[in-house]
Amino acid sequence: MTDQGISSLYQPTLAEMVKIEQLTEKEKLFTLYLKDGRDLGHRAGQFVEVSVFGIGEAPISVTSSPTRNGTFELCVRQVGDVTRALHRLEPGSIVGIRGPFGNGFPVEKMRGKDLLFAPGGLGLAPLRSLIQQVLDERESFGRVIILYGARNPSELLFRDELAHWEARDDVELYVTVDRGDENWTGHVGVITTLFPEITINPRNTIAVTVGPPVMYRFVLIELLSKGIQDGNIFLSLERRMKCGLGKCGHCQINNVYVCQKGPVFSYAQLKELPEAI
Amino acid sequence: MPLKVIDKKNMASFVTSLMKEREVVGPVAKDGKFVFSPIDDYSQLRLDCPITLLPPKQFFLPHEEPILKYKLGEAVRSEPVIEAPPRAIIGMHPCDINATWLLDLAFSTDNLDTNYMEKRKKAIIIGLDCNQPCDEHAFCKSMGTLTVEGGYDLFLTDIGDAYVVDYGSPTGMELLARHKGAREATGADMARFRAVQDAKWPKFTYKLEMSISELPNLLGISYDSPLWEELGKKCLACGACTLVCPTCYCFDIVDRLALNLKEGQRLRRWDSCQLPEFATVAGGENFRKARSSRQRHRFFRKGKYLTEMFGKVGCVGCGRCARSCLVHIDPVEVYNTLKRTGIPGGWAQREVAAYQQGS
Amino acid sequence: MMKPKIAIFDFGCCEGCQLQIVNLEEELLDLIGLVDVVSWREAMTGHSDDYDIAIVEGSITREAEMERLKGIRQKAKVLVALGACAHIGGINCLKNFFDMDEVLEYVYGKDAGHFDTIPARPLSAVVPVDYAVPGCPIDRREFLEVVKALLLGKKPPIPNYPVCVECRAKGNVCVFDKGMTCLGPVTRAGCGAICPTYGNKCEGCRGLVDDPNLDSHKEVLQEHGLSVEQILHSFRMFDGYMEVAR
Amino acid sequence: MRDGKINVHYVTRVEGHGNIVVDLKDGAVKELRWEIPEAPRFFEAMVRGRSYADAPHITSRICGICSIGHTIASLQGIEAALGVQPSEQTVLLRKLILHAETVQSHTLHVFYLATPDFLGVNSVVPLATTHREDLLRAIRLHRLANEWSDLLGGRTTHPINLVVNGWTRLPAPDELRGLRQRITEAIPDLEAWVGIFKTLEIPNFQRETEYLALQRDDEYAFYNGVIASTDGGTTPVPQYREKIHEFVVPHSTAKHARAARESFMVGALARFNNNYEKLSPLARWAAEEMGLKPICYNPFMNNVAQLVEVAHCLEDSMRLINELLARGIKEEDRSVEVRGGTGVGATEVPRGILIHEYTLDDQGTITGANLIIPTNMNHNNIERDLKALVPAIVGQSQEEITLALEMLVRAYDPCISCSTHLLNVRFA
Numbered sequence A: 001m002t003d004q005g006i007s008s009l010y011q012p013t014l015a016e017m018v019k020i021e022q023l024t025e026k027e028k029l030f031t032l033y034l035k036d037g038r039d040l041g042h043r044a045g046q047f048v049e050v051s052v053f054g055i056g057e058a059p060i061s062v063t064s065s066p067t068r069n070g071t072f073e074l075c076v077r078q079v080g081d082v083t084r085a086l087h088r089l090e091p092g093s094i095v096g097i098r099g100p101f102g103n104g105f106p107v108e109k110m111r112g113k114d115l116l117f118a119p120g121g122l123g124l125a126p127l128r129s130l131i132q133q134v135l136d137e138r139e140s141f142g143r144v145i146i147l148y149g150a151r152n153p154s155e156l157l158f159r160d161e162l163a164h165w166e167a168r169d170d171v172e173l174y175v176t177v178d179r180g181d182e183n184w185t186g187h188v189g190v191i192t193t194l195f196p197e198i199t200i201n202p203r204n205t206i207a208v209t210v211g212p213p214v215m216y217r218f219v220l221i222e223l224l225s226k227g228i229q230d231g232n233i234f235l236s237l238e239r240r241m242k243c244g245l246g247k248c249g250h251c252q253i254n255n256v257y258v259c260q261k262g263p264v265f266s267y268a269q270l271k272e273l274p275e276a277i
Numbered sequence B: 001m002p003l004k005v006i007d008k009k010n011m012a013s014f015v016t017s018l019m020k021e022r023e024v025v026g027p028v029a030k031d032g033k034f035v036f037s038p039i040d041d042y043s044q045l046r047l048d049c050p051i052t053l054l055p056p057k058q059f060f061l062p063h064e065e066p067i068l069k070y071k072l073g074e075a076v077r078s079e080p081v082i083e084a085p086p087r088a089i090i091g092m093h094p095c096d097i098n099a100t101w102l103l104d105l106a107f108s109t110d111n112l113d114t115n116y117m118e119k120r121k122k123a124i125i126i127g128l129d130c131n132q133p134c135d136e137h138a139f140c141k142s143m144g145t146l147t148v149e150g151g152y153d154l155f156l157t158d159i160g161d162a163y164v165v166d167y168g169s170p171t172g173m174e175l176l177a178r179h180k181g182a183r184e185a186t187g188a189d190m191a192r193f194r195a196v197q198d199a200k201w202p203k204f205t206y207k208l209e210m211s212i213s214e215l216p217n218l219l220g221i222s223y224d225s226p227l228w229e230e231l232g233k234k235c236l237a238c239g240a241c242t243l244v245c246p247t248c249y250c251f252d253i254v255d256r257l258a259l260n261l262k263e264g265q266r267l268r269r270w271d272s273c274q275l276p277e278f279a280t281v282a283g284g285e286n287f288r289k290a291r292s293s294r295q296r297h298r299f300f301r302k303g304k305y306l307t308e309m310f311g312k313v314g315c316v317g318c319g320r321c322a323r324s325c326l327v328h329i330d331p332v333e334v335y336n337t338l339k340r341t342g343i344p345g346g347w348a349q350r351e352v353a354a355y356q357q358g359s
Numbered sequence C: 001m002m003k004p005k006i007a008i009f010d011f012g013c014c015e016g017c018q019l020q021i022v023n024l025e026e027e028l029l030d031l032i033g034l035v036d037v038v039s040w041r042e043a044m045t046g047h048s049d050d051y052d053i054a055i056v057e058g059s060i061t062r063e064a065e066m067e068r069l070k071g072i073r074q075k076a077k078v079l080v081a082l083g084a085c086a087h088i089g090g091i092n093c094l095k096n097f098f099d100m101d102e103v104l105e106y107v108y109g110k111d112a113g114h115f116d117t118i119p120a121r122p123l124s125a126v127v128p129v130d131y132a133v134p135g136c137p138i139d140r141r142e143f144l145e146v147v148k149a150l151l152l153g154k155k156p157p158i159p160n161y162p163v164c165v166e167c168r169a170k171g172n173v174c175v176f177d178k179g180m181t182c183l184g185p186v187t188r189a190g191c192g193a194i195c196p197t198y199g200n201k202c203e204g205c206r207g208l209v210d211d212p213n214l215d216s217h218k219e220v221l222q223e224h225g226l227s228v229e230q231i232l233h234s235f236r237m238f239d240g241y242m243e244v245a246r
Numbered sequence D: 001m002r003d004g005k006i007n008v009h010y011v012t013r014v015e016g017h018g019n020i021v022v023d024l025k026d027g028a029v030k031e032l033r034w035e036i037p038e039a040p041r042f043f044e045a046m047v048r049g050r051s052y053a054d055a056p057h058i059t060s061r062i063c064g065i066c067s068i069g070h071t072i073a074s075l076q077g078i079e080a081a082l083g084v085q086p087s088e089q090t091v092l093l094r095k096l097i098l099h100a101e102t103v104q105s106h107t108l109h110v111f112y113l114a115t116p117d118f119l120g121v122n123s124v125v126p127l128a129t130t131h132r133e134d135l136l137r138a139i140r141l142h143r144l145a146n147e148w149s150d151l152l153g154g155r156t157t158h159p160i161n162l163v164v165n166g167w168t169r170l171p172a173p174d175e176l177r178g179l180r181q182r183i184t185e186a187i188p189d190l191e192a193w194v195g196i197f198k199t200l201e202i203p204n205f206q207r208e209t210e211y212l213a214l215q216r217d218d219e220y221a222f223y224n225g226v227i228a229s230t231d232g233g234t235t236p237v238p239q240y241r242e243k244i245h246e247f248v249v250p251h252s253t254a255k256h257a258r259a260a261r262e263s264f265m266v267g268a269l270a271r272f273n274n275n276y277e278k279l280s281p282l283a284r285w286a287a288e289e290m291g292l293k294p295i296c297y298n299p300f301m302n303n304v305a306q307l308v309e310v311a312h313c314l315e316d317s318m319r320l321i322n323e324l325l326a327r328g329i330k331e332e333d334r335s336v337e338v339r340g341g342t343g344v345g346a347t348e349v350p351r352g353i354l355i356h357e358y359t360l361d362d363q364g365t366i367t368g369a370n371l372i373i374p375t376n377m378n379h380n381n382i383e384r385d386l387k388a389l390v391p392a393i394v395g396q397s398q399e400e401i402t403l404a405l406e407m408l409v410r411a412y413d414p415c416i417s418c419s420t421h422l423l424n425v426r427f428a
């Protein structure tokens, strides 16, 4: 609120870092809570605008499940000003949070269906919120297949959780790396090389893939060739974003503001948006 | 309430009385051209101005404005900044009034942007009709923006030695009622008013070779037109077209710390989809790297996207972009070229033709 | 926060950019509270070789200067080029279009033998440069923003769009409309389009943007009456070290 | 210290690089050199082939401190070559911005670079704690001068809008009125510093020499005039070669000069000695307060003369502004008819007479240039002053001697960057 009592959409809520965990060389996992005592109240696949005051704001997906309240988690790769500044913070630091923004994954549509998740690299961060929710409400979904690809073993995120999923017999987890190292005994190859290993029922499967733009082109081909319908394939898109409110124009793809109508889109929608991928 | 009239000799007192209660902004001369600027004396006001270099959007969406201030340290504090002084903007032409209307929609639909809306709410808009085209670049008549249906508080028409004044809001009505210099229009005034209006319309020409309702579809089928490549070759990516555009409102947000590194501001400032890094994300991926794709985006926004979002045309035909483009990219020419080189009749008729051929 | 140690050096130049730092007045005092200036010949006596950030003004115009610059580079963690001379070679490169011996003789006559000179070049032609504060002279505000960014671990906010952006946003009358020609459409912004704002053309002192549309700009210049020769001369004023001026 | 070498490698707190080399033997000076190793930049050679219109903007880059002076001398030289008479308004405004530079440069030098010597510290920074109020007054004056040139020329250094035969942007009357107001408010700051200088101990060292400065009948000459000498006689600017002779010395990339005697001095003290009568009342008051009287042969008093000139410039600027406002500011035609020819311009910049000479061909392309920079004219005098000073202080410690020599050099306020852009003797 300003002195005149006018509220502003650009005013962040303060949040405190309670835990910071180094996941890989470039990624850290931050656990936060809102200082005003509210729950973030997000849906899986939504994002927040995180402020490091004095440096700037960046859109970051909430990586924790909506089903787990109190705190929330952000997994951040250090690439530029804001993300580097986040990496310099210590527990107890204060940041600003606006949001949650965006549509999130269509969880209701997924209930009762087999799910095929194909995250690449940092794409696991947004998908993890959905995977956690699905596992927390395991009984209302069919098969859960996860195909996860990273560039090399040291870039694999959430290793403990991967091990946990691996151990569950109601999750089919396949992990691959583009290039292995001396200790790596698992699958080697880009993520698309995992697809021949699985068979699915295309009529009853919803697929979600999140990763860098180059990956989408190839993963889509695999998903389509498995017979999954355009409307049942979902992607989460990254764009430059400043406001998160559908105003600043940066995230626009053709006539769609990603922060409003996205970041999650079905492939059927994207076919109408030639600028998308 | 019948139309009122303010004689030109009474305009000074009208404007001066407005200046007592609020900042008054209007066209003033600059280097042989005109700009909207706050005035401190009626004599600076140039209501005879054909068109200003920049549109009046800067008074609602300033080139750079603080939106947040904060203090760092033990107890981080931040609070929004909204600067909205009471203002009157006088001398806005129909194109700019229509454009402002579109901006109002953009900043109030879905998420209400109080930084814009507060400034807008505290502004009185006094429009002024164009009795002839400002210059050869104007194509407002084609865009349907030579007339206004609303979006103003008062609207003036120059009938020689007086202005006929229409009101478009209770604020305007009240303002008019308060001003002693405003008198009832006489029969003679009304006759002149009608004569001015009758004479005006033919002085403007239709420049688009299509109706504007056709524009979104024309663009829809022109996504892959070779024209975009041509524009990309010429375009300097200097952003002039979007900066001077009354309906462009994209912005950037940056933080600026004071030199003590303890307190700072978050600012928003104009940005432009024509600049190379507008759509660049971390990792270096640029979703609109080619100048051609940026030019296309601009014309799609003006001619299609904004219309689809807000139901109002995104280009008001003021011609500012064409006037300021050093390589002569002109929307009239762009749309007409698409029309001429595209499939005759546009999308719908192509469908019909295809159907008739039985394919 | 540890105060970073800053050293300021100069090579062949007019020292106008250092002067802009002095011209920060009160803000210079604030700045000195945030950093530790350990060497600055123009403003203080005393010198130390222990510094984190070297701010270097001027272009390299003599053999011996290359070694001196390499020494600075070795000691500094961050090297900032200050001003057009250091950043792009600047005005000094005008002499590169003459024969060096001839230039020496023209200026020193029969005594030319006492002196040496090589074609002028920016720092980056000799050592890696981390950041540049462009301009002839630099803009004081921008200099402060760059220093703040370095203190905060941010990328210094030097724009990568042309001067026209700032010029149009200011509501200036374009100097092309006044019968002049301008390098604004291809020159890096950040100066606030100060030259057109003061009624003159942009002379390109801040160097080119990353991806200038030079072909199209040249057509514009020609359309406004410049010959190919005159176009070259326009770019040589400050951008003489670059491809575009040759 | 009666034997040994002193080698000041880079005198600090001056503009540009200069070294002092002294070799003492039995208390006598065996060798003394004032060396200029600064990289030469060859402006005279560089302007050849460029359009006449480019000269002011190129030569402005000779020196960051007196860029306005270079611009003006260059404009005068070009205008003389083209046979153009700039309007009265143009000249009044040029005089006004030249005053801004004089105040800018003198305050910078007196307050930031020289005062630390008199107060026994190594830079202006410690004064922020010990003499905060005085320093803030100094900063206010310096900032006024900067904002004054910002207002008129677009920025403090390398002015933008001064062009041949006019200005590309004129100040608005309101801006001029605001400036006048600020100048009025600055006078107490100047008076306070006159009070401070009154109490400082300025070394008493005298060496008789010749002083050259521009002179006019109607005002204390800055913008233009004839070359006057304290030894008597005047020389019209175009005949400057008859008065000023330059020569190369091996230890310096800057040239040396002499006139009638073996060396001469230009700058604030030279102007003061030649033109005392024309100073404004405030300036005369300041001179009297600080005990400066013509003809003064003590080079250390150059700092005091600079402060006197600051007073003059402030007061004279109010006169200029009043005149400009009374005439009204008008847009004027700047067009010129291009023709070939040679022209000389001379103006008083903070450090003395600055001369720009150009030859143009019929298309207005520069074919030759000759620039004579005031610090060059002083180098010879500096070296001779140093030689004269050493025997008087030879009984002191090496540090004390070094400091005294450095202070002497700094008193001249040498602008070494400027002076390494030499003339060509063989004028094309």
Ligand SMILES: Cc1cc2nc3c(=O)[nH]c(=O)nc-3n(C[C@H](O)[C@H](O)[C@H](O)COP(=O)(O)OP(=O)(O)OC[C@H]3O[C@@H](n4cnc5c(N)ncnc54)[C@H](O)[C@@H]3O)c2cc1C
Pocket: A047, A056, A057, A058, A059, A060, A061, A062, A075, A076, A077, A078, A079, A080, A081, A082, A083, A084, A122, A125, A126, A237, A238, A239, A240, A241, A263, B277, B278, B280, B281, B282, B283, B284, C155
């Ligand atoms: C919906 C959404 C969700 C996201 N979720 C996550 C997430 O969960 N985790 C995560 O780590 N990231 C996520 N991102 C990406 C994240 O927002 C960016 O990495 C972040 O904004 C970078 O900000 P920064 O200030 O650190 O980098 P910046 O300093 O803005 O830039 C970083 C790098 O990007 C490039 N770059 C940026 N701006 C420019 C420019 N103007 N010109 C050229 N290059 C430029 C440069 O290479 C630069 O080094 C998400 C993005 C979106 C849109």
Ligand code: SF4
Pocket: C013, C014, C015, C016, C017, C018, C057, C058, C082, C083, C084, C085, C086, C090, C091, C135, C136, C137, C138, D061, D064
């Ligand atoms: S860039 Fe210009 S102002 Fe800076 S030092 Fe070089 S010549 Fe002087």
Ligand code: SF4
Pocket: C163, C164, C165, C167, C168, C172, C173, C174, C175, C176, C182, C183, C184, C185, C193, C196, C202
């Ligand atoms: S004056 Fe120069 S910088 Fe300004 S808009 Fe015109 S071309 Fe661009």
Ligand code: SF4
Pocket: C135, C136, C163, C187, C188, C191, C192, C193, C194, C195, C196, C201, C202, C203, C204, C205, C206, C207
């Ligand atoms: S407008 Fe051009 S020449 Fe002037 S300061 Fe800016 S970049 Fe330099």
